[in-house]
Amino acid sequence: MRIGVILDKEITKDQRVLNEIKILESHGHEIHVLCPDLLNIGLSGNIGNIKIRRFKMSNRQREILFGIVNRFPLYNWIWQKQVRHFIAATRVEALHTHDLYMAKPVYMGNRKYHLPITLDLHENFPAAIQSYTWATTFPKSLLVVPKRWEKLEKKYLEYADNIVVLCHSFQEELKQKYSSLAKKRFVIYPNVPDVEELLQYDPLSITIPKQDFIMFYFGAIGVRRGLISCFEALKNLTPNYPDIKLLLIGPIDKGDRELFKSYMEDPRIREQIIYYKWKDLSEFPAFARQSAIGLSPLIKNPQHDSGIANKVYQYMLFETPVLVSDCTPQLELIEETGAGMVFRNEDVEDLIEKIIYLYQHPEERKHMGENGKKAVLEKYNSVEVGNALNAIY
Structure with a gap:
């Protein structure tokens, strides 16, 4: 057709x-x-x-x-x-x-x-x-x-x-x-990845110390994405866990730039934040493999209850355990696959608790990462879900 x-x-x-x-x-x-x-x-x-x-x-x-x-x-x-x-x-x-x-x-x-x-x-x-x-x-x-x-x-x-x-x-x-x-x-x-495309990219050399515990966020950045909770959590974590870093890759919403600038220049956490305005998707695998967890901290609302961001499936494909907020589709995905953990959206204390747990349990992180990759390869990829799309025509 x-x-x-x-x-x-x-x-x-x-x-x-x-x-x-x-x-x-x-x-x-x-x-x-x-x-x-x-x-x-x-x-x-x-x-x-x-x-x-x-x-x-x-x-x-x-x-x-x-x-x-x-x-x-x-x-x-x-x-x-x-x-x-x-x-x-x-x-x-x-x-x-x-x-x-x-x-x-x-x-x-x-x-x-x-x-x-x-x-x-x-x-x-x-x-x-x-x-x-x-x-x-x-x-x-x-x-x-x-x-x-x-x-x-x-x-x-x-x-x-x-x-x-x-x-x-x-x-x-x-x-x-x-x-x-x-x-x-x-x-x-769903926003599932093209596995064949992503797996063809070779790991690249990136300047992130391997000893750091990297919390990775990839995609558009704004208040509605729940990242303020991550900044607040970082303030509390930094004194006792100075090796926990927040890696952000993506453009900041115009209306939120001044607010985010104030957080990213805050002397208490400035050294804990790594920020890139843009990176090509071909570089995603290298950053994901160097990261301890992948973040999707969305604020729960009708919009964010309508689907799962592609970043979540991309984290999973590269065996990065995910830490997501309790928006319904994200929560259901983690319950089904065991690919990570869920925290109550905008609850900074709960987010801190989950980060510390993942920090202290590397073997569980490894198991979650394996679960995530298995789920994407077997079910949550464009080939498997594409059959339903083709059925329209």
Whole structure:
């Protein structure tokens, strides 16, 4: 089948979408991608057999137009036009679009063609946008109107024929919330890794003393990710455990930069923090192998109860025991696999207790790491879960 993948971000920067495309290609489908040219890469091109069509739009334009879409729907109008042209030019037979807010423009652009639409939910978007500092801070909140997405969610979900979610509990939540979705086809596709790709990367030399106990966090950094608890825990741990270090790799949310700067420059823990704004995914295995534990300390909320971040499965693949907060999907994964430990989100004392336990029990850490790798190789990888995704088509 000829499938049109529609994404409002740069395709080469979205690992989840690339993994899904690879799975669909492996089942014999022809993939065409429509996305904006946010990075000035060029309006057309290929990645292997994937045919990519981009249209002119800068990242700044996207941020502004998307931010005001609930007041001035120009962003949707632009996308409707692009979707119509895309379908006509590529003659795709089905559409697979990503993120809740893309459902309406894709549906409207598809009205003439009546192609089946798959809506791929990367998160619980109405909950997510209400946790973003940039969206909820006055006066931007007046333009963004984050709470309006709660009212739009049902309508946008109904635009789709198939709905892809990250976990079973989020699927059931949506079905219970909206009885009209009972006849929709749901597919569960977690943020699992492409094992073949990750295992091809060779370990690299990295400048982390092997004697240090490294707590590793990889990905976007912000208050909503629960990292404030990690900083507070580090303050308490450092006097007695000076070899415990916090390794952070990822960009800091714009609205949280000043707060994080104050923690990262705090003289009590400054020497205990290792920070890189960005590292390529190819370097992840080296950092994971040098780390004692992998962190996912998310604050529990409806957004974070909608799925598990890809970093958790990536830690597990490289035998790094995980320490996660008690967001439902994370808790269920650890209970099932024995790949690490769970602490009560935002409970600094409980986090400290779990860190000390893992610090003092290296053999248990080793066993947890082995459990995690086994679970990813046998179940939580793109090949195994990809069969459900392919079943849509």
